[in-house]
Amino acid sequence: MSLQPHLIRTPEQAVAQRIVHRIPIGERTFEVEAPHSMDALLDDPTVQQAFAIDEYMPYWADIWPASRFLAERLMQEDFTNPDGTPQSVLELGCGLGLAGLAALARGANVLFTDYEVTALQFVEANARRNGFERFQTMALDWRTPPADLRVPVILAADLIYERRNIAPLLALLEQVLLPGGVCWLSDLDRPPAEQFRQAIARTTWQITTSAHQWQAADGRIRSGTIYRIQFPV
Template sequence: MTPQPFLHTTPDELLEPTVETVIDIPFHTGNIRQFRIVLPTSIDSLLDHPSTHAAFAQDEYMPYWAELWPSALMLGRALAQQPWPEGIKVLEVGCGLGVTGLIALALGMEVTFSDYDAAALKFAAKNAQINGLRQFHTLPLDWRYPPKNMTVPLILAADVIYESRNISPLLNLLNTVMGPTGECWLSDPDRPQKEEFQSALSEHGFAFEAMATTLERPQQPLVKGTVYRIWREH
């Protein structure tokens, strides 16, 4: 039997109540922009629900999308420090709450939020709308099965190589979707797969710049990580 993409929909009754937080992002222009982020109040109810247990049994699914991860903030801050062409088309992979995509939208990009959980797309769209951002699309996507009819100059991915099994599918996605002169910007909190990932990039014909970064937040531990700029070697 041919393997099929895995897509999931977290039941609506698990998406309430919600909480709103505000993040501050410094831009290359010198101004600091605030973004409102709505997210589920607690991930515990999602973890304990039978639909999550069933999805985990089927594909080791976990509702990681419902957290505001440090890597998303790291990647968003790195993006905001660069000038980008107006209207550049972007695919955000595993968008979760859409934090990185929001910052890309604020930079004038046209963003496609993608995730394998429809609830994540719902929250990403809501977060874009409450921040007055409209140039976006949503795409249900298991990125182990890249869309064959899409090519973009920029792919964004935050904290997607948390397991070694994710590395090969990610590189396949880049080969399939990233334009010939395109780039992928990817953030990782220096998980144990760091060296494996870097070796795999080189072995598959990708060049990269690894930018060490830290994230400081009030009353939160310091997080160290890496933002990668990845492109094809020619």
């Protein structure tokens, strides 16, 4: 796999300690293997160097509430075409891939992408652990998408946590999402969300939003928004 300019590969020894999460989503429970501690990765020299270059943080190593409630919503969708074939779905910045696993469970053919190459190794193992074979992985920095990448559905869980992510994310949607295509994007309503809403309000896209919550094992409730963004035909 050839690395693009902004890809990161956390060394295997840094993720040797692992944990398997059992995550109930609707009527299904997904098993998701993850590094034992995201914070422990901060001491790895490769991670520290990536932060110095591009303010990289190993957020991929955790399962965030926004990915959990996006997965819940996707389990209500049907990702098959009218002829019964699977829809092509791209998960952007997939991390450990929970949203993409939900789409797989609902009939999709998922292309998992992330700019952390090691995350994709976890995703492949997680997909197979849950009994899925109809998927692909691709190392991708969303700031530099391939010119020939076009899909009808994009999943984006918790990607607008920094303002600097908004412009390249919207540019990718313009380039990659097919006419009539849909992007499902979830967010925890962090401060950059206001800038994101203003930006998408200036487009011709059809936007619907819905409020969602996720209750953690410790009882804390995290709230957020799911955006359904549909391009004109």
